[in-house]
Amino acid sequence: MKLPVLLKREVPSPEDTPPKSGSSPWKKRLLRKRVLIPAVACVVALSLGIHFFGGGQTALAADLTYTTAAVERRDITSEITGSGSLEAANSYSVTSLVDGTILADYFEEGDQVNEDTVLYDIDSSDMASSLEQSEISLSQAQRSYNNKLKDLADLTVTAPKAGQVVDIAVEAGDDVSAGQTVATIRDSDTMTLKVPFLADEAAGFYVGQSAQVTLDSTFEVLNGTVTEVSGVDQVLTGNVIVRDVTIQVSNPGGLSTSQTGSATVDGCASASGGSFSYLAERSVTAEVSGTVASIHVSEGDRLSQGGAILTLTSDNLEDELQSAAEALRNAELSLESRYDQLDNYTITSPISGTVIDKNYNAGENIETGQTLCSIYDLSYLTLTLNVDELDISNIQVGQQVLITAEAVEGRTYTGVVTKVSVAGTSSSGTTTYPVTIRIDETDGLLPGMNVDATITLDSAGGVLAIPSAALNRGNTVLVTADSPSAANGTLMEGIGGDSEQYYSVPVEVGVSDDSYIEIISGLQEGDTVAYIPTTSSGSFEMGSMMMIPGGGMGSVTISGGPGGGMGGGPGGF
CATH class of the missing domain: 2.40.30.170 (Efflux pump adaptor protein, beta barrel domain)
Structure with missing residues (x-):
């Protein structure tokens, strides 16, 4: 028959669990340290048992010394210390990101400061010129980029005025230089007639005034509107002083620049006649150089102002625009960097808190990376x-x-x-x-x-409890024969000798501390538990380990958790 080997919780001493660097050492652990007795020690013990008792003789279980304790109610607290x-909560060392002279400081050691409170001002005069240079460079880069954008837009040639396309001077695939004429636009729906009036009469005319125009060839009368009155007097033959008046008329369809006519305004007739002109006729020129990619109109087509005439392409211009965009972005980044650097000359508190130390004062020189204060x-x-x-x-x-x-x-x-x-x-x-x-x-x-x-x-609080060392492996407890719960247990023959009998009782456990463990079920008040005490160092006597019926040996694991135990208890070894 095998004897139960009881366990006891072990509280490691500080030297058993040295603190790690930078860590907090534990004062107590919940009895979880496990110690395995080496097999070689068991072999030595077996040899000693055979030597003293003879081969095949049984070690005397009666030599085991048990300690008893009453099952009692206690308050148990499980804790980690x-x-x-x-x-x-937070700490910050304020360091300098620039070199310079401290112009002013605004705090003292021990002051309470809020986040973003200004702590130091550092001389930034050298930074001011660099900042101005960066601003100038950004302005230049922006202008260059805007010009390239305009040039890119100018690759599409448009009509400067509404009118009829009377001539297209290029074909698709032609190379065009900046300033070259590519088309002619004419507004033939409206004609103008410039004729002289006596200066005294013309002085009373105004823009928008009604006028009548008489064609010299057919004497047809057309209604018109005064659009311009010259302020300059001219002297005609016979010392006649006149001023030119421009009248605009709608073209009924047959007027051309080869025809002439006279006019009447407010009953006053013109001093002489004049030739008709188209309201608008101008040559359309390319603003940039390129190759004609497509022509959007034909001769005779009518266009509104801004209507597309043709489109040019230019690889060089696209490359120049990309370069201008990159130069502009670089100038922006450079200026942003300058502003960021300028911010470094005003040092603020990164957190709200208490100034623990102040290492520099106004008037002192600092270098990049030096710690100014701690918060x-x-x-x-x-x-x-x-x-x-x-x-x-x-x-x-x-x-x-x-x-x-x-x-x-x-x-x-x-x-x-x-x-x-x-x-x-x-x-x-x-x-x-x-x-x-x-x-x-x-x-x-x-x-x-x-x-x-x-x-x-x-x-x-107030729960049934037993010493932690009394709990065996498999959650069993030895009780004396006179314990009420012995009736529910199994007699452990050979243990205790003739003087005492012990019974193994299964239990359910709960909360435990370094010394005691709660018994939820299996035991009752009036029970007495038995267990093998440990030495002051928390280990078992070797002599007790060897006294196993039949001379048998087994490994021993010390464990302090509920239900933990050692081989050798009921069901162990």
Whole structure:
């Protein structure tokens, strides 16, 4: 028959779990450290057992010494405790991005400043000339780009006035130079007649006044409108002083520039006649050089003002436009960079907080990269704890944390878990995860102080409890024969000798701390549990390990979680 080997929770000493660099060492762990007795030790123990008791003889189970404890009601709290250094909610070292002389400073060490508050002004006189040069370069680049855009638009040749296309001077595929005539546009619907009137009479005429025009060839009378009255007197033969008056008439269809006529305005007749002219007839020229890609009209077609006549293409012009666009963008970026650099001469606070130190004052020279001052946001403090991988699943955002500091005696602060990181760090076979705690009540606390933190995982009040060492592997407990719950257990023959009998009882467990574990079911008040005590170092006596009926040996795992245990208990080994 196999004897149960009982377990006891072990609280590692600080030297067993040295703190990692930059981490917060745990003061306690929830009894999760496992120790495996090497197989070679078991072989040695077996040899010693055979030597003393003879081959095949059974080790005496009665030599095992059990400790008993009553099942009693207790308050149990499961918690994790760690320590670390406090940090400000946010901190910032203000550094210089330029070289120069500090013209003014606007704060002192210990001042409260708001975000974007001006801290320093640095001499920027050298920067002013560079900024002006960049502005000039941008203006030049913009003009060049606008001109290229206009040239690109001028590749489409349009009618400057409404009229009839009377001549197209080029064909598709022809190369055209800037200023070359490509077409002629004529407005033949409206004719003008310029005739002289006596100066005294013409002085009373006005633009828009009605006029009558008489054709010399047919004596036909056409209605017209005065469009211009000259302000210059002319002297005709016989010392007659006249002024030219221009009259506009609609072409009934037969008028041409070869015809002549006279006019009457407000009953006053012209001093002589004149020849008709077309209202508009002009040569259309190309504004830029290019190749005729297409012609959009034919001779005789009528066009409105701005109507397209033909389109040119120019690879050179498109390349020049692209270059002008790139030059413009470079000038814009250069100016933006200058303005950004100018901003660096006015140094503002990046955060709201308290000025912790001030390293430079007005009148001093600084260089790029030098730290001018440090600002801490002390609206709250934070603490980072590195939690063991076996415990991290028990930590959740929102859990309350009790904080104590040796520097502030008799005061307990309340914090809250704000972040549980999944980025673990492994060292010496152990992985820890950073947990961030926020402390809003900070009276008396300062960044850098060492504090202890306690995170309560679970608690139960007035529950049945047994010593943690009394729980065996498989969630079983040994009880004495006189315990009420022994009736539900299995007699462990050979254990206790003639003086005592023990029964193995299955139990359901709940909350546990470093010393006790809650019993939800399986035991009752009045029961007495039995277990093998540990030494002061938390280990079993080797002699007890060897005394296994039949001389058998097995590996031993020490584990402190509920239901954890060692081989050798009921169902073990």
